[in-house]
Amino acid sequence: MDNLIWFVKGQRLLFEDWLVENNDELNCIMAESGADRESDFDYEDECERIYDEYYIRRTIAEYIYS
Numbered sequence: 001m002d003n004l005i006w007f008v009k010g011q012r013l014l015f016e017d018w019l020v021e022n023n024d025e026l027n028c029i030m031a032e033s034g035a036d037r038e039s040d041f042d043y044e045d046e047c048e049r050i051y052d053e054y055y056i057r058r059t060i061a062e063y064i065y066s
Contacts, residue, residue, distance in 0.1 A: 006054065015051050019044075026050075 005021045006013060013021060026047055030036040035046060 004050075004054075012055075015048065018051055019047055 003025050004018075006018070008017075008021070019026070026043075027036075029050075030041075030043065030046065035041055036043070
């Protein structure tokens with residue numbers, strides 16, 4: 001997940017834009033983890049989870065170190 005793009009020109013990407021920017025990388029992540037082979041797999045839900053977790057961790061880190 002280190003290769004995902006989160007910011008463009010210093011601005012945080014909104015979920016829809018982030019999804020478009022990272023489509024190829026996200027497909028690789030899902031395939032490598034095997035998540036895309038599960039019967040109840042929902043690509044957009046999984047991507048939203050990754051996006052939300054990143055911003056929760058970032059917000060906590062900013063709070064702790066500010």
